[in-house]
Amino acid sequence: MNSLFKANNQCLKQSIEILWKTNQSLIKRNNWSTTKTIINNELENIRNSGVWKSERVITSKQDSHINVDGKTQQVINFCANNYLGLSSHPEVIKAAKEALDKYGSGLSSVRFICGTQDIHKQLESKIAAFHGREDAILYASCFDANAGLFEALLSAEDAIISDELNHASIIDGIRLSKAQRFRYKHRNMDDLENILKNSQSFRIRLIATDGVFSMDGNVSPLDHICRLAKQYDAIVFVDEAHCTGFFGKTGRGSEQYFNIQGKVDIINSTLGKALGGAAGGYTTGSKELIDLLRQRSRPYLFSNSLPPPVVAAASKVFDLLTQSSALTEIVERNTFAFRSEMKSFGFNILGDNHPICPVFIGDARLASTFADLMLENGIYVIGFSYPVVPKGKARIRVQISAAHSDKDIKQTVEAFVKVGRKLNVIQ
Known part of the structure; x- marks a missing residue:
């Protein structure tokens, strides 16, 4: 009798488990079915609104x-960001091919483990010299450079004052930080000054702006920003993605455009536009800042190193820009x-x-x-x-x-x- 009870109990237990798994499977399927419906409705709304973005497929190298x-x-x-036409420049391609043969296709690791090669350090030195800074740090993209800066540098005791039309990567990077956030009206220096006047209790105040705003092609009043920063004891960060290599008399960016070289405290930029067009970004500034980012910046610490061909191609671009x-x-x-x-x-x-x-x-x-x-x-x-x-x-x-x-x-x-x-x- 006891054995029969155990057998029935075991059978009941198995039935309950089967029913529970089946029910969970149905819930999951129903949840995903609902999710798919929501997604499809959203896609249909995008199509109907006339803002659907199709991707045309290029079957040749990037060029004019x-x-x-x-x-x-x-x-x-x-419609390419290939401002200098260097993404298909023969010397740039040659440098990438030679690096592929010598250093391989990638490092399979992050920088501080076993992902730093001599060419990474050489490129960082060239970037710092190009901008007239003490040091530089490479990232997988300028988006990563922006994502890795504010969180590592600023705390709840600090404040970020950002142009309202800054690039999405700056906005997302600011969101990761615990610093207090302020937005000033686009290129409005009166609004920026008012915020600076009313935020003097913070430990560090960082003004963040694009050098050139990519949707409108308008230039940030960087000279005025730097004057206000000096007056109110703030620091200045500028994203030069749409400036480096081609804006300013010798391509040194918006600093050079306004003849205020060395006035900006932190510069972020990209290797993926004018500087070869492949991938990669960087931060350049004081040695202390770059040392801190190597220790604290999450995109740097947890992302694979830039591939050697990309590094070599960008390095060749800086050589070309330095020469002429x-x-x-x-x-x-x-x-x-x-x-x-x-x-x-x-x-x-x-x-x-x-x-x-x-x-x-x-x-x-x-x-x-x-x-x-x-x-x-x-x-x-x-x-x-x-x-x-x-x-x-x-x-x-x-x-x-x-x-x-x-x-x-x-x-x-x-x-x-x-x-x-x-x-x-x-x-």
């Missing part, structure tokens, strides 16, 4: 002329030509005298249609709309490169005029 979506006929590329500023001069000339020609036909070109040249359209669907018609006319540009830019402020962001010829500029302006008249954007 590229093959897109498998088509054999090349189009002129005006000819490419920077070509970018400046091309930028002036495009902006002046487009304005003469009635286009509204946003921003300052910078290679980011946003052609204002307004309506998101119209911007998308405009970009599609430009591609049909042999010009590769992309329409930018919400949430990348505010609603009602869609634009075609054109980016000028030293690799563009006078003919490229002329052909592109002609295409803009043709499409602009067809869509009634201009008369």
Whole structure:
């Protein structure tokens, strides 16, 4: 009798376990089914709103002329961050190939374990020298550099004062910090000064700004910011991702543009735009700051080292920039030509005298249609709309490169005029 009871009890236990597992499986399936429905509804809303972002597939190397979506006929590329045309420069490619043979494809580790090679240290020295700083630290991207700075440097006793239109990576980096956060109106120095006046009880106050704001192509008033920082005993951080290598007389960025070299306390920038276009970012500043980041910065401590070919390619770019500023001069000339020609036909070109040249359209669907018609006319540009830019402020962001010829500029302006008249954007 006792054995029968045990057998029945065991059978009941197994049945309950099966039922519980089945029920949990159904819950999971139902939860995922609900989640899928939510996701699909959100995707449909994005499509219906006209801001769906398609990815065109490039089937050639990144350059001023590229093959897109498998088509054999090349189009002129005006939407890459390849400002100096160095992503396909023969010397840069050669340096990457040689590093691949000598150092391998990657380190399979983080820097402080077994992921630091001599070329990493050499590149950091070149970066520091280029900016006139004491030291530099490499990251996998400038996004990581921004994510790793504020948390490591600042505490709840400190404050960050940030331009309201700073890049998403700066915003996300600030969110990771325990510091008190303030936002000043975009490029509004009166608002910045008011915040500085009312925040003097904090231990450290750091003013954070982009050097150039990538959606509008406008330049931060860095000279004024540095004057206010000195007056109110604050420090200045600037993200130079859309400046380094091509902005300023010899490509030293917004500091050089305003002739205030050495006034900024912390500079972050990228290797993934003008400086070879592959990947990587960095922070440069005082030796004490860089030493602290090597000990505390989480993206640095927990991310694999930059691959040797990327390091070598960027290192070669700094060599080229140190030898000559000819490419920077070509970018400046091309930028002036495009902006002046487009304005003469009635286009509204946003921003300052910078290679980011946003052609204002307004309506998101119209911007998308405009970009599609430009591609049909042999010009590769992309329409930018919400949430990348505010609603009602869609634009075609054109980016000028030293690799563009006078003919490229002329052909592109002609295409803009043709499409602009067809869509009634201009008369």
